Amino acid sequence: MEGHALLNPERRMLGVIQGDVAKKWTLEEILQACNWQDQAIAVTAGHGLTNKKLAKTKETSSIQIRLANEGANAIENGLLEARLWNWICSTDEATMQNLQQSFERHEAGPGVGLLKRLGVSLEAGKFVVADADVVNAEIAKRSEFIAGLPALEQSLDAELLEHFKSRRNLIESVITTSRMWNVTVAGNAVSSQQLQESEMISEITTELLQSENWRDADYRSFDVTLPSSTPASGRSHPMQALIERIRATFLEMGFSEIVDDYVQTAGWNMDALFIPQDHPAREMQDTFYLDNPAEMDIPQNILDAWQEIHLNGGDTGSTGWGGSYSNEVSKRGLLRTHTTVNTIQYLSRNPDKACRVFAVDRVFRKEAIDRTHLPEFHQIEGIIMEEGANLQMLVTTLKTFYAKMGCPEVRVRPAYFPYTEPSLEVEVKWKGKWLELGGAGIFRPEVTEPLGITTPVLAWGMGLERLAMLVLGLDDIRQLYISDLEWLRNQPIL
Ligand code: PHE
Secondary structure, three states: OOHHHOOHHHHHHHHHHHOOOOOOEEHHHHHHHHOOOOHHHHHHHHHHHHHOOOEEEEEEEEEEEEEOHHHHHHHHHOOHHHHHHHHHHHOOOOEHHHHHHHOOHHHHHHHHHHHHHOOEEEEOOEEEEOOHHHHHHHHHHHHHHHHOOOEEHHHOOHHHHHHHHOOOOOEEEEEEEEEEEEEOHHHHOOOOOOOOOOOEEOOOOHHHHHOOHHHOOEEOOOOOOOOOOOOOOOOOOHHHHHHHHHHHHHHHOOOEEOOOOOEEEHHHHOHHHOOOOOOHHHOOOOOOEOOOOOEOOOOHHHHHHHHHHHHHOOOOOOOOOOOOOOHHHHHEEEEOOOOHHHHHHHHHHOOOOOEEEEEEEEEEOOOOOEOOEOOEEEEEEEEEEOOOOOHHHHHHHHHHHHHHOOOOOEEEEEOOEOOEEEEEEEEEEEOOEEEEEEEEEEEOHHHHHHHOOOOOEEEEEEEHHHHHHHHHOOOOHHHHHOOOHHHHHOOOOO
């Protein structure tokens, strides 16, 4: 045990109890020997020494008997039976009638009862006693008993104790804990040099840092593993904190962030991504179409390029979807159903500049709310456009991202999206189970060529709330959006 780990009061107390190795020191002895007034200092120091195994504490709780209200009166004026007995002995006419005149009703009644039990009886209205010595002796014993209080229960005469317990308000019992300390072998081995008291610093102040004193100061150590109360203070919502962490992670991985509107056209949200116009996801149950704006403009050359691709595959070698195609459908306003609508527009504006961009943003789908679904949620979207970008790079990027987010076990499975080939699904291992977090793939030529892109583009879109559920250990997604203060306070700092 190093000396500097001891607090000053512990040092002083250890020095004292080292003075007699065999002795168990009481609180009073410690206070005196350490020259302390405050019991709390001694008890805390004793506790500290015991935790460090330098001392042993022996705790005994005992019952103390002390005077109650009537008992304190009796000390001042005498016990009721003593006062009555004195009166009987000193009056010529010890009759019940006279007694009632000399004592109040509330004393006379119970008092006579007490005397009777001591052997005083009433004959024709007069008090008579068989043996005055017996009465004197018993009253003396009782007076002595209460004069000796407070005292430990076990040190008292059992019969008298029973007697006083049966009387109202004379005595009461309290449980007290007393401690005794003795030095252990380890405690005795602490050198007197280590017991040298020093000025100990428990708070670092600017003054201290500005002076030179901090260099040689002794610092109080704190056990940060001890339980403590948590101060409630303002902080970011866990979702916001998670979004910040995702941002930081992508920025660290060399990505830049894009932010765009969530009011978009069906053209950019779907046609640009080669989602056929008769795709079921376009139906009202999945997409929130808007009345205002019901329609938004898209440059005619882009509309034409999509139409070409959808009807016959354009110059990509694809046959397209065939069937019918409408520019009016493309112009319809909607709330974006995925953030891929933003990355594809970024590419259309920057078709020949290698890039790594990401977005963490809100999307909307007509979903029934349940444990794992919300109609408004967030996606973690990203693309890498780079010469030579390939599937391996995509998988590595996603694995790296999830590992940085605290999910090291990631696997991918084949999947299908109309706009990527190959397509994959990303799953993360959580509590022994694989959970699907999102989709990814390499944009098809039907997507890139109409925009004039010739470099491969890796793309992904992941659910943020799903990840939040994993990170925060939730089994109901709705918990994230109800303002449950108790829950919010107890969330980890992300
Ligand atoms: N947009 C897809 C979704 O919403 C995810 C995805 C993005 C898939 C990019 C492949 C490429 O689920």
